[in-house]
Amino acid sequence: MNETDEDQAEDVGSCDFGECYLKQFSDNYDKVHIPLSIAVCLFGTFSNVANIIVLTRKRMRTPVNVLLTGLSIAQLLLAANYFGLLTVEYFRMRCHRLPWTLQVAWYRLVNVNLNVVFHTTAFAHTIVVAIFRFAALRWPIQANRYIYRCELAVIASAIVWAVVPVICTPVFLSSQVGQLSYDYMNCSLDVMYDLNYSNQSTIIAAVFWMFGIVLKLFPSLLLTAVIIGLIHSLKSVDRRRSNLQVQPAIASFDSATQMATDMQSVNRAKAAVLKKARRKRTAARPRTTRMLVLVLLLCVLVEFPHGVLNLFTAIYGAEFGLRVYDHLGSFMEMLTLLYSSINFVLYCTMSNDFLRTFRGLFCPCSHAEPPDDKSARSIAMRTHLRLNVKDSINVAKDAADKCLLAKRYSDSGMVAAAAKLTLYVNEDAPLHCN
Numbered sequence: 494m495n496e497t498d499e500d501q502a503e504d505v506g507s508c509d510f511g512e513c514y515l516k517q518f519s520d521n522y523d524k525v526h527i528p529l530s531i532a533v534c535l536f537g538t539f540s541n542v543a544n545i546i547v548l549t550r551k552r553m554r555t556p557v558n559v560l561l562t563g564l565s566i567a568q569l570l571l572a573a574n575y576f577g578l579l580t581v582e583y584f585r586m587r588c589h590r591l592p593w594t595l596q597v598a599w600y601r602l603v604n605v606n607l608n609v610v611f612h613t614t615a616f617a618h619t620i621v622v623a624i625f626r627f628a629a630l631r632w633p634i635q636a637n638r639y640i641y642r643c644e645l646a647v648i649a650s651a652i653v654w655a656v657v658p659v660i661c662t663p664v665f666l667s668s669q670v671g672q673l674s675y676d677y678m679n680c681s682l683d684v685m686y687d688l689n690y691s692n693q694s695t696i697i698a699a700v701f702w703m704f705g706i707v708l709k710l711f712p713s714l715l716l717t718a719v720i721i722g723l724i725h726s727l728k729s730v731d732r733r734r735s736n737l738q739v740q741p742a743i744a745s746f747d748s749a750t751q752m753a754t755d756m757q758s759v760n761r762a763k764a765a766v767l768k769k770a771r772r773k774r775t776a777a778r779p780r781t782t783r784m785l786v787l788v789l790l791l792c793v794l795v796e797f798p799h800g801v802l803n804l805f806t807a808i809y810g811a812e813f814g815l816r817v818y819d820h821l822g823s824f825m826e827m828l829t830l831l832y833s834s835i836n837f838v839l840y841c842t843m844s845n846d847f848l849r850t851f852r853g854l855f856c857p858c859s860h861a862e863p864p865d866d867k868s869a870r871s872i873a874m875r876t877h878l879r880l881n882v883k884d885s886i887n888v889a890k891d892a893a894d895k896c897l898l899a900k901r902y903s904d905s906g907m908v909a910a911a912a913k914l915t916l917y918v919n920e921d922a923p924l925h926c927n
Contacts, residue, residue: 515816515817515820515821516820518820518824519819519820519821519823519824522823522824523823526823526824526826526827527579527582527583527586529827530575530579530826530827530830531576531579531580531583533572533827533830533831533834534572534573534575534576534579534830534834535572535576536834537568537569537571537572537830537833537834538569538572538573538576540834540836540837540838541565541566541568541569541572541833541834541836541837542569543837543851543855544561544562544565544836544837544840545562545565545566545569546854547840547847547850547851547854548561548562548565548847549562550850550854552846552850553846553847553850554643555643556625556629556641556642556643556645556646557622557625557626557646557781557785559643559646559647559650560618560621560622560625560646560649560650561618561622561836562650563614563618563650563653563654564615564618564619564622564836565836567611567612567614567615567618568611568615568833568834568836570607570611571608571611571612571615571829571830571833572830572833572834574604574607574608574611575608575826575830577600577604578601578604578605578608581597581600581601585678585680586678588678588679588680588681588682590682593680593682593684593685593686593687594686595670595686597686598670598686598687598688599670601688602668602669602670602688605668605688606661606664606665606668609661609664610657610658610661612829613657613660613661613708614653614654614657615833616708616712616792616796617653617656617657617712618650618653619716619788619789619792620712620715620716620719621649621650621653622785622788622789623716623719623720623723623785623789624719625640625641625646625649626723626782626785627719627722627723627726628640628641629641630723630726630727630730630782631722631726660707660708663696663699663700663703664700664704666691666693666696667690667691667696667697667700668688668689668690668691669688669689669690669691670686670687670688671686671687671688671689672684672685672686673685673686673687698807701803701804701806701807702803702804702807704799704800704803705800705801705802705803705804705805705806705807706800706804708800709796709797709799709800709801709803709804710797710800710801710804712796713793713796713797713800716789716792716793716796717793719789720786720789720790720793723782723785723786723789724786726782727782727783727786780843780844780845781843781844783843784839784840784843784844787839787843788836788839791832791835792832795828795829795832798825799825799829802817802818802821802825805817805818806818
């Protein structure tokens, strides 16, 4: 009796964290991993298709949205590719013969390598988005002149898609297809093929070091620094806005509308409309930045632990991989899929422009603004024109003065809207200018 108690105590004492806790967690989670992951993949596929359709509309065309489109394309391919891999895994677990054939094993090898490329491409796009947004907030004048342009965003996205597969080349050499010499997963089949690590230990160690530091930890730390910078910039913007006593309704209009303001002031109803439009316009940029901060933060929360696991596997070798890494592999895979699918929810809840465009495209019965409507800034511009230009024209003495004022508004950049308003201020007697 005493010997039995001592043996049990010895077993408990020799049980490490990986075998006692992580293995139990892995066994329980693996029961729901495949159906849950398939559901997330399906949602991620359709949601990223919606992201691409919305972000490529003309009214949504900004440098950040161009990069977010590249991110959505990578996440779409990742979700669709994972769906094929999970479908094969579902039938492998039920010992069907086809998933264990040589051809399907090669498909799984290509699939796994493509998943690495798509995952890394999405991560790289996230970093570029963060850098573009930080530059636009930190150095607005220089960034708008040299960096914050759609053409450069397209070039940056193309570079990411071209460079990432080259960086991931060692990963392609770390796995191979081999024939199993024993029954695996309790499947008693004559011939079974599966993936296994390469026999070259140097390549395996290099891959884990590269993934742990170069592709995971270092980019995660860089992204964390950019997130801190974005948060600091947001606080600075809010502080400057709160200290600003008088802010024009639309800064770009000041020179063009000075004559109209001198002629006749805006009444209280007009001022209320302009105040509401100004509030929407000034809140749009910080709100978008906060959405991006949340997207970046989720990316760090997913990528940093993955990098730590790869680094520890490179340091401690195969024993750490068997005791810890393998038990957390499925769960980390789920976190990656979930992050690749959740951006659509964030865009809809934190971006009014995205939600308005999405509803206009896919829910026409919801009375949303049509997809080609202008942004809050353009709405405010039209409102300002409608209120001030009309008043200015009406107080002009004769047709010549009205035409001169109409020309000043058109030359100041408000071409289409100003021309329509100035030419048809009075419905009974339309004004015609040469």
